[in-house]
Amino acid sequence: MSAKPNRVGKKPPQKYSIFSLAHQAMQKHTGWQAAWRSPEPQAEYDVIIVGGGGHGLATAYYLAKETNVGRIAVLEKGWLAGGNTARNTTIIRSNYLCDESAKLYGHAHQLWEGLSQDINYNVMFSPRGVLMLSHNVHDQQVAARHFHALHLNGIESHLLGPEEIQEKVPLLNMHGRYPVLGGLYQPRAGNAHHNALAWGYARAADQMGVDIIENCGVTGFMIKNGVVKGVKTVKGVIRASKVGVVAAGHSSVLAEMAGFKMPLESMPLQAFVSEPVKPCFNTVVMSNSVHVYMSQSDKGELVIGAGSDNYVSYTQRGSFDLTDCTISPLIELYPFVSRLRMLRQWAGIVDITKDRSPIITKTPIENLYFNCGWGTGGFKATPGSGHVFAHSIAAGEMHKIAVPFGMDRFTTGALINEAAAVMH
Numbered sequence: 561m562s563a564k565p566n567r568v569g570k571k572p573p574q575k576y577s578i579f580s581l582a583h584q585a586m587q588k589h590t591g592w593q594a595a596w597r598s599p600e601p602q603a604e605y606d607v608i609i610v611g612g613g614g615h616g617l618a619t620a621y622y623l624a625k626e627t628n629v630g631r632i633a634v635l636e637k638g639w640l641a642g643g644n645t646a647r648n649t650t651i652i653r654s655n656y657l658c659d660e661s662a663k664l665y666g667h668a669h670q671l672w673e674g675l676s677q678d679i680n681y682n683v684m685f686s687p688r689g690v691l692m693l694s695h696n697v698h699d700q701q702v703a704a705r706h707f708h709a710l711h712l713n714g715i716e717s718h719l720l721g722p723e724e725i726q727e728k729v730p731l732l733n734m735h736g737r738y739p740v741l742g743g744l745y746q747p748r749a750g751n752a753h754h755n756a757l758a759w760g761y762a763r764a765a766d767q768m769g770v771d772i773i774e775n776c777g778v779t780g781f782m783i784k785n786g787v788v789k790g791v792k793t794v795k796g797v798i799r800a801s802k803v804g805v806v807a808a809g810h811s812s813v814l815a816e817m818a819g820f821k822m823p824l825e826s827m828p829l830q831a832f833v834s835e836p837v838k839p840c841f842n843t844v845v846m847s848n849s850v851h852v853y854m855s856q857s858d859k860g861e862l863v864i865g866a867g868s869d870n871y872v873s874y875t876q877r878g879s880f881d882l883t884d885c886t887i888s889p890l891i892e893l894y895p896f897v898s899r900l901r902m903l904r905q906w907a908g909i910v911d912i913t914k915d916r917s918p919i920i921t922k923t924p925i926e927n928l929y930f931n932c933g934w935g936t937g938g939f940k941a942t943p944g945s946g947h948v949f950a951h952s953i954a955a956g957e958m959h960k961i962a963v964p965f966g967m968d969r970f971t972t973g974a975l976i977n978e979a980a981a982v983m984h
């Protein structure tokens with residue numbers, strides 16, 4: 561690998577701190593550097609990452625920081641983190657059922673806890689707790705199973721009864737059409753700011769010389785004798801020794817460009833935010849059996865998430881029947897929401913696997929790696945996903961946490977079945 565480049569722009573990168581804020585305030589804020597450059601692509605890189613969402617940017621950051629890879633570029637077809645990273649409802653938790661998932665999401669959760677300091681950018685990680693409600697006997701059995709599995713994996717969680725839940729969430733209707741029988745609570749879970757995560761990783765990666773190139777869609781791969789040699793883009797051909805694809809809902813489209821199939825279905829997943837109100841909802845509450853979850857943003861908006869559409873589509877809107885299926889139980893569970901105006905509704909295209917676990921993998925093409933299949937729940941995994949993917953690409957061997965998540969599991973049958981866990 562070639563020597564690591566320095567940040568082009570010569571000035572040493574600024575550190576964000578109370579002192580730099582005070583210093584800049586005295587200069588009427590005229591001395592701030594751009595958070596990242598907008599370079600033109602070079603002819604060749606050691607590693608190209610396709611997709612400038614949170615996962616792609618995190619991968620580039622850890623490649624630059626922790627490996628000996630020199631020239632790195634992130635190619636993004638639109639604007640930085642304008643895909644699912646910008647569209648998600650930012651829930652962070654690590655209470656997954658399977659051992660493999662516990663390791664992966666647990667690794668990510670640990671990285672979240674020190675991330676603002678690591679990348680010198682406030683990602684607003686707020687461990688306010690995540691509560692998953694049980695509305696029937698099946699939900700209660702699933703919660704108990706999770707509780708015991710999490711305990712075995714050393715992940716703290718608590719089974720709560722109706723009284724404790726009502727105390728935590730006074731605005732919850734406990735006795736309506738969806739009675740609340742109990743819940744599973746992870747106190748270390750919570751949320752963070754989606755843009756801050758992407759911008760923080762972008763800035764930190766840029767400071768270490770990573771070229772982040774927006775409006776640079778990849779249209780094909782250069783492949784010779786089964787080995788990837790670079791990518792074709794709307795800005796021309798760019799050569800690379802290795803290519804990592806992190807393109808969420810468009811991963812199967814990119815796999816097809818490389819000549820193989822990725823076992824994914826792409827579907828819209830929608831969300832809403834209400835007008836801002838005073839603080840009234842200080843934890844994240846999920847109702848998986850009715851596919852509704854809600855939290856309150858720092859600005860006061862209620863952030864509401866739905867289930868994914870039932871059919872494959874690339875429209876970033878979400879279907880009306882799913883909107884209806886979300887709002888009806890939402891109002892049953894939280895009657896006060898019926899009096900709020902909704903500010904926005906939108907959707908992102910999520911890449912769903914049959915076992916609801918991600919794919920972090922080598923591919924039939926040598927030196928071409930894919931990281932996808934995060935479906936409805938990849939934001940929480942961003943630091944861990946980027947970290948293990950970066951080390952896998954640099955070493956040419958999958959990181960030990962990533963090994964079980966290879967695409968070959970769909971032929972060997974070694975699935976990591978979070979689909980059966982019904983807590984995704």
Ligand SMILES: Cc1cc2nc3c(=O)[nH]c(=O)nc-3n(C[C@H](O)[C@H](O)[C@H](O)COP(=O)(O)OP(=O)(O)OC[C@H]3O[C@@H](n4cnc5c(N)ncnc54)[C@H](O)[C@@H]3O)c2cc1C
Pocket residue numbers: 610611612613614615616635636637638639640641642643644645646647648649650651652776777778779806807808809810814829830831865906907908909910934935936937938939940941
């Ligand atoms: C409504 C909604 C709510 C969600 N809520 C949560 C949640 O609460 N918690 C959670 O953990 N997860 C959640 N998710 C899932 C989460 O958003 C994703 O799993 C995660 O953000 C994926 O990150 P990414 O970087 O892989 O994808 P993205 O941010 O989508 O980045 C992929 C990038 O690849 C780019 N790209 C695609 N094709 C090309 C190409 N040909 N060339 C170059 N670039 C290309 C895209 O433009 C995009 O910017 C939610 C998703 C949605 C849609």
